[in-house]
Amino acid sequence: MRTVVEVTETVVETPSTITLRFPYEPPADPGQFVMVWIPGDDELPMSLSYTEGGSKGVTVKAMGETSRRFLSLRRGTPIGLRGPYGNRFDLSPHRVLVVGGGSGTAVLAPAAERALARGAFVTVALGATRADELLFRDRLRAAGARVEVATDDGSEGTRGYVTALVSSLLERETFDAIWTCGPEIMMSKVASAASPKGVPVFCSVERHMKCALGMCDACALGPYHVCVDGPVFRADRLTSTEDFARFHRDPSGRRVPF
Amino acid sequence: MRTVVEVTETVVETPSTITLRFPYEPPADPGQFVMVWIPGDDELPMSLSYTEGGSKGVTVKAMGETSRRFLSLRRGTPIGLRGPYGNRFDLSPHRVLVVGGGSGTAVLAPAAERALARGAFVTVALGATRADELLFRDRLRAAGARVEVATDDGSEGTRGYVTALVSSLLERETFDAIWTCGPEIMMSKVASAASPKGVPVFCSVERHMKCALGMCDACALGPYHVCVDGPVFRADRLTSTEDFARFHRDPSGRRVPF
């Protein structure tokens, strides 16, 4: 069930983030993820940041041990792939606000691109610690999105969190949907801001994953298994759980606070 | 892979022969056989004597222990079925001579019927020990075949073996093909008689069977496995083996003379 392919291209997107491109034929939609195996190391869930055609890609931010190892992968390195897994973004809304924090933009970029190609009007609120960590700003602009930026240190765009930017956008404009991916605290704030306006928010969430088949329970989030019921959820589904933005489970299944 | 069905009808064909009818949907062609399981007893290969539609049938002659048990089966008795297995008669020839000895006629009757329905001209040479053991004489006449008869005791038709009848038919008439099933000695004589005339002979042969899947080797006949390469063979394929009409194998695989 796994396919081993060689990395065909690596792109350093930010000092801590790399995109790997590889040939992988199974059709995929924006929102879906693959399990990426670094032989001898580990296998991690990664959203597809490139979903079209036979050359797909993932964009990885160095967090812990394994994700850091992605940064040293080179052209020609073999990796194992399975998937795509999970559900997808509903691409039908016309006016979309895309809210990306950190590597979360990886899963949003192909969704925005496909929506734009279908004629949607896409605004992107992009957040990062500082300017050089802004992911896919140029890619999104090139695709025709309006991109607004917030950095923690103010090195580009508004200073502060991207959630402030979202609030002000929601004051000024109307949207049919919000798509967001990033830290759960951020997504939860986006959901709170959008709720009074009645704009539906779709969050792509992350949990520790093992099987990706809805079986092992590693990715349990309230009554859901993120690997099959998600990773994209309407925010109201998440906010009604005790876990969203509060707890996740470590590899042992222990519930730990964020 | 087995289907358990109930016997829906039993017909006593001769003092030693019974036909069982039962519902069995898998499509079948004349020449093919099924494995019939009498629960608690044994499972035997039996040619389909009725191949059309959903109500199929086998016609069994009491020989040894198990086949004798078939005679006591009643309406409603459950039997197990798998198949149909094996190849089929080529029904395209126009003038066909059908040569049946004993229960061998079971497999020939549906072939003759289908050929007749397609407009073929079918002559049947039917042999038995005595008149009341003649199988399917009336069925074949009703289907439009010309039926000639030989009995060992002369109680009907020519006295003597059916092979004599065949020789005289071959003298008087021309045929495009001969289909035969019965004792191998008989089939071998039919083949010898037809060979100088250049009429191709197709024999349906029997060997001890276990798997019916071409795997266990129980039904080996020269280089063939009767269950998958047969049961219908062109006679010249058979006469070139050391086994035909001379040896068969017992259930242990030991080669024993007929």
Next chain:
Amino acid sequence: MADLGVRLAGVALRNPFLLASGIWGESGASLSGAWNAGAGGVITKSIGSTPRPGYPNPTIEVYETWGLLNAMGLPNPGIDEYPREIEAARRAGATVIGSVFGGDEEEFARLAHQIEATGVAAVELNLSCPHAEGFGTEVGSEPEDVERIVRAVVRSVRVPVIAKITPNAADPAGLAEAAERGGAAAVSAINTLRALAIDVTLRRPVLAHGLGGLSGAAIKPVGLACVWQIYRRVKIPVIGVGGIRTGLDALEYIMAGARALQVGTAITFGGVAVFGRLNQELSDRLDQLGIARLEDAVGAAHAAHL
């Protein structure tokens, strides 16, 4: 409609289909989900003394629709953390069976005692995981070990004790006999078969742990043989497990001698909705065969074959 209720070692089950240990078993919400989907009871993930992350990924490999290989490595949050999950499942009304694993009889007895306190209906002992060093088959392959562990647990709890037997043995029925001697109220058979997958491009085993356990349809014939043999050699009830995905599979196990069943891998291929379907299919089968109560079919295939 046929009556699917069974009594298993004194525990009344609304139907014979239990959630197998290790599938949907880490969180209370999932246990509740399986119960709400129609399971007759739910067995927890096997719980140990301390939190265990399990093996790194890859932990699974899938074979078309007929098999699943896993080496999760018994991940679990440990007995101190886990009671909250059981409580959540019990609040949802579920009949919960607690599964535990240990390295020796004292550890098993202590864990069983602790899990009993959460109000589980029974305790299942994992004597059969084929890929966890120091646990599972390593303590469950010899009859004397099985008997000793079961006896220690039976002494420390009041609820019925179920021994889960490995098929990776010359004589699994002998292990079941040992469990019976030790005082087990029931045995479950089977756990997964020791198995392996290789990736030829990478020239290495696929699973991080190397060896794993095979489950799913492929092992049904093996599970049936174990249940068949065990049924002939013990008096305590047998819980059939291994490759059950249809009502027909279920009835085969019942007729081979199982009084209750566990379902694991089928959930991978169809979600917990499989419980509703299994109940329906089993009930239809029984109706077709004119069997009014499931309990009447237990061991039925032995009568023809003495």
Next chain:
Amino acid sequence: MADLGVRLAGVALRNPFLLASGIWGESGASLSGAWNAGAGGVITKSIGSTPRPGYPNPTIEVYETWGLLNAMGLPNPGIDEYPREIEAARRAGATVIGSVFGGDEEEFARLAHQIEATGVAAVELNLSCPHAEGFGTEVGSEPEDVERIVRAVVRSVRVPVIAKITPNAADPAGLAEAAERGGAAAVSAINTLRALAIDVTLRRPVLAHGLGGLSGAAIKPVGLACVWQIYRRVKIPVIGVGGIRTGLDALEYIMAGARALQVGTAITFGGVAVFGRLNQELSDRLDQLGIARLEDAVGAAHAAHL
């Protein structure tokens, strides 16, 4: 094109794919047929002292395309009748390995001695049939028995002796070690898994004998695990068998540690033409991976996993 030739315990094989015992093995013509279809060698049906009809039918049950259950019951014409079949195969040029089964070491030794006289390249001992009373696993489940039988046979013949190991054991690699101590030149793993099928309408086992042995794709992960474990514990070569149906399966076994392979059930689903296809597929795979000689791949998956 990659070189598929292998040396196995001193016997040169043109390719690693041997016809497994019990399939196409009763008649010399069939053995020849498998050889002509491209097998690297053919193993005879397991032969005993006297003619045995085997069990009554039903003797087999098929599971879709992933499994086959059989209880043939070791039918064979007996050692006095069988040499003519071997001779026929040898006349066709086949490399023939003679398989024998017995109830004790004397019977094994005598049979091996008799079959050696037919000019076989090696003798395989069936210590592993899971459904023949008094034979197979019943004499092959304990290391001491395996060692004793192998030793007796090794003393009575000059050709290499291959011990065929059962997977129905807690520690199959321990049985392989015992065979090595007894002087075996190689071990084959695995024979079939003990298994059962039930017919619910008839409320009885499907096979006349009840228990049978499972083969085919379903057992490949189990066979791979056995070969993997055995390779790490013995020095003699291992012959991989169980569920091989593609060149990929073959290479998995090779990398797990097998030096030669056996193919049985795949013939049920595709005839002996499978040998030609397997040679082609294996050779293509090796070419793709840049492996020039099959022998270079033997055990390759162990390097990454020490």
